[in-house]
Amino acid sequence: MNTPADDNNHLRYAEYVLGVLDADARAAVAHEVQTTEAAATAVALWQQRLMPLTEEVVEVEPAAYVWARIHHALQLNAPARGRPRQGLWNNLPLWHWLGIGASAAAIALLVVVTVPRTAPPAPTSTANPSYMAATIRQDNGVIGWTATMDPKNARMVVVPASPTAFASGRAPELWLIPPGGKPISVGMITPDQPTTLALDPALVAQLGPKAALAVSVEPIGGSPTGQPTGPVIAKGAISGVPEASAHPRKVASTGIGSGATTAMLNAPDTPGMQQKTATETDRRS
Amino acid sequence: MSATRTIEQQELNQLLIEIGSEDQKAFAELYKRTSSKLFGVCLRMLRDRSEAEEVLQETYTTVWRRASSFNVAKASAITWLMTLARNKSIDRLRQHREEQLDDPLKLDETPDDQPTPAGHAETSQAHQRLQGCLDELEPQQRSSVREAFFTGATYNELATRCKVPLGTMKSWIRRSLMQLRTCLDQ
CATH class of the missing domain: 1.10.10.10 (Winged helix-like DNA-binding domain superfamily/Winged helix DNA-binding domain)
Known part of the structure; x- marks a missing residue:
């Protein structure tokens, strides 16, 4: 019944599914599958025939960060690691507001708003800051984003500080650059809105004053190679408080509400922040 | 045995259909149930853990985006997933x-x-x-x-x-x- 031409076609589809074709021949069949129903059906039949062989392959559990990366790449909600935390930390409009309009007055106001009068002073460790921040600047010095990291709860909030336009099909991807190391993808960020990112433990371990953050332009789903492929448009070191801008460095637990997430701004210790340190000390005593 | 397997297959089909309407819980469940199988296949082909991780990531991001085109009449969920993972692994091999x-x-x-x-x-x-x-x-x-x-x-x-x-x-x-x-x- 089959003509030689039929057989040849069948062979190409079978070879495609088996995986023996070289790059060009593969691409040709892949194109046919996209464009003709007959090719799509023939290939689907071969997949049904051969794919049961995959049952023989030993299962290997992938590392947990792969799922986190998938989540980041697709900009899905934070992975469900227990109940989502409530409180200021989750208050994106607040971060947005801080990122763009931060001022000493804003910080002072926040302190007033959030410090309960009866709360005892929260224990804080200056040697091991519980929060870190970075100002991610464009080459021209303009602040593109601010990032605040909460290593304990493995999350980061990235807030756009100035509008950045992206070509269609392109989006910003955030990278962590460990000292002397290769960039590690933190995730895709929303160009015009604050993004909360869950951090996998391997990434949290790399956070520190010697590491930096950078933003590159990538395809919507994220860099296909796992390394930045597009231009790096902004960079910034991770530190305590980013320069004179009044970004919160540490947020300490007040001991009420949902622990660390009921936040107050606590004793920043860079010179530019001395005044607020005094203010806060006053409030506490 | 084959009854269990059939139920499992049907559940995977169902999950994939739910993912097609952007159900994140279904996506997490599908990943939990299938990622070790897919990773095993990628790893065996690529023989490099970080490359296999990248391909696995590409595979599942594609699953999320293309789940709405999944047609249970044409292929079972596991065949569809394995095909994606193998195709991406082979493409990666050809690049190298x-x-x-x-x-x-x-x-x-x-x-x-x-x-x-x-x-x-x-x-x-x-x-x-x-x-x-x-x-x-x-x-x-x-x-x-x-x-x-x-x-x-x-x-x-x-x-x-x-x-x-x-x-x-x-x-x-x-x-x-x-x-x-x-x-x-x-």
């Missing part, structure tokens, strides 16, 4: 093809002819049937087909690995494929 050809160590690997777990109670009827048809092939041809499927090697690479002329390898594989089709479509 030149490097591989330059690297005699990679070509020197012994052909993959592990004993198959055909007697395993856990393999599906479809697998047992395929295994039965593979068993009818000449041993060398059977081992070439298996090597091709699991490693994603090209004809050229297979010929080098098995130390036979390219033409011989092509005719082994092609004859095997036609034989398999006849056997399976009976």
Whole structure:
């Protein structure tokens, strides 16, 4: 019944599914599958025939960060690691507001708003800051984003500080650059809105004053190679408080509400922040 | 056994349909149930953990985006997922093809002819049937087909690995494929 031409076609589809074709021949069949129903059906039949062989392959559990990366790449909600935390930390409009309009007055106001009068002073460790921040600047010095990291709860909030336009099909991807190391993808960020990112433990371990953050332009789903492929448009070191801008460095637990997430701004210790340190000390005593 | 398997298949189909309407919980569940299988396949082909992780990530991001095009009448969920993972792994291998050809160590690997777990109670009827048809092939041809499927090697690479002329390898594989089709479509 089959003509030689039929057989040849069948062979190409079978070879495609088996995986023996070289790059060009593969691409040709892949194109046919996209464009003709007959090719799509023939290939689907071969997949049904051969794919049961995959049952023989030993299962290997992938590392947990792969799922986190998938989540980041697709900009899905934070992975469900227990109940989502409530409180200021989750208050994106607040971060947005801080990122763009931060001022000493804003910080002072926040302190007033959030410090309960009866709360005892929260224990804080200056040697091991519980929060870190970075100002991610464009080459021209303009602040593109601010990032605040909460290593304990493995999350980061990235807030756009100035509008950045992206070509269609392109989006910003955030990278962590460990000292002397290769960039590690933190995730895709929303160009015009604050993004909360869950951090996998391997990434949290790399956070520190010697590491930096950078933003590159990538395809919507994220860099296909796992390394930045597009231009790096902004960079910034991770530190305590980013320069004179009044970004919160540490947020300490007040001991009420949902622990660390009921936040107050606590004793920043860079010179530019001395005044607020005094203010806060006053409030506490 | 096959009843359990059928239920599992149907559940996976259902999950994929739910993912098609952007159900994140279904996506997490599908990942939990299938990622180790897919990762095993990627890892076996790519033989490099971080590359396999990247391909696995690409695979599942594609699953999320294309789930709405999944048609249960055309393929089962697991076939659809495995196809995606294998295609992405093979594409990745082809990108590195030149490097591989330059690297005699990679070509020197012994052909993959592990004993198959055909007697395993856990393999599906479809697998047992395929295994039965593979068993009818000449041993060398059977081992070439298996090597091709699991490693994603090209004809050229297979010929080098098995130390036979390219033409011989092509005719082994092609004859095997036609034989398999006849056997399976009976």
